[in-house]
Amino acid sequence: MLLRQLFDHETHTYTYLVADPDTKQALLIDPVREQVDRDLKLLEELGLTLVYALDTHVHADHVTGCGLLRERVGAKTVASSDGAECVDRKVSHGDKLELGALTVEVLETPGHTDDSVSYRIGDNVFTGDALLIRGTGRTDFQNGNAEELYRSLTEVLFALPDDTRVWPGHDYRGHTMSTIGEEKRHNPRVAGKSREEFVHILDNLNLPRPSRIDEAVPANRMCGQSPLVQGAQG
Numbered sequence: 342m343l344l345r346q347l348f349d350h351e352t353h354t355y356t357y358l359v360a361d362p363d364t365k366q367a368l369l370i371d372p373v374r375e376q377v378d379r380d381l382k383l384l385e386e387l388g389l390t391l392v393y394a395l396d397t398h399v400h401a402d403h404v405t406g407c408g409l410l411r412e413r414v415g416a417k418t419v420a421s422s423d424g425a426e427c428v429d430r431k432v433s434h435g436d437k438l439e440l441g442a443l444t445v446e447v448l449e450t451p452g453h454t455d456d457s458v459s460y461r462i463g464d465n466v467f468t469g470d471a472l473l474i475r476g477t478g479r480t481d482f483q484n485g486n487a488e489e490l491y492r493s494l495t496e497v498l499f500a501l502p503d504d505t506r507v508w509p510g511h512d513y514r515g516h517t518m519s520t521i522g523e524e525k526r527h528n529p530r531v532a533g534k535s536r537e538e539f540v541h542i543l544d545n546l547n548l549p550r551p552s553r554i555d556e557a558v559p560a561n562r563m564c565g566q567s568p569l570v571q572g573a574q575g
């Protein structure tokens with residue numbers, strides 16, 4: 342399988358391109374609207390056809406590129422059944438998408454937001470903001486819930502084999518990937534922590550409100566195609 346990790350410097354967001362090299366079918370996970378031209382150019386250069394554009398959740402820090410990718414190249418948009426109404430395919434825990442020889446398995450991993458899902462493809466898991474490298478998403482907006490996140494981490498993601506490769510939705514310290522075993526041992530928020538300790542940590546992060554939340558969340562409920570987004574009609 343072909344896998345490329347792409348980065349948006351403005352929002353520290355990772356976008357992932359995954360493709361089946363035989364059929365040339367591709368998908369993008371968590372595309373950023375401002376990076377759609379970059380992503381389409383790469384797809385074209387690699388001779389790939391974009392079949393799916395997936396979001397791991399309704400993002401608060403950037404506007405999704407999914408709606409624009411649907412408009413430009415006819416990709417089917419995919420997200421949780423608890424998320425944006427605009428998507429073509431609403432998925433739930435255990436659902437599977439076929440991409441050539443590859444299978445994408447949906448894992449519901451709520452807690453950062455109530456609509457957060459992870460996508461497992463072979464021995465790779467794309468965790469959005471549920472599990473970050475040596476960190477986790479925050480749980481203080483968009484129906485976030487620290488207890489739910491603890492359950493998603495310990496009972497869903499940490500149930501995967503230890504050598505499963507972890508590809509997060511963001512990184513702020515320069516990490517690119519990890520493994521489930523590594524995060525089980527070294528993630529300071531959850532490794533060796535009880536549920537109560539985890540909740541206490543998450544409830545006391547005192548993070549600033551995301552600067553683009555008022556623009557991004559309503560726009561992302563419309564797959565990034567809100568008229569309020571600059572250039573959304575283009």
Ligand SMILES: [Fe+2]
Binds near residue numbers: 400401402470
């Ligand atoms: Fe997020």
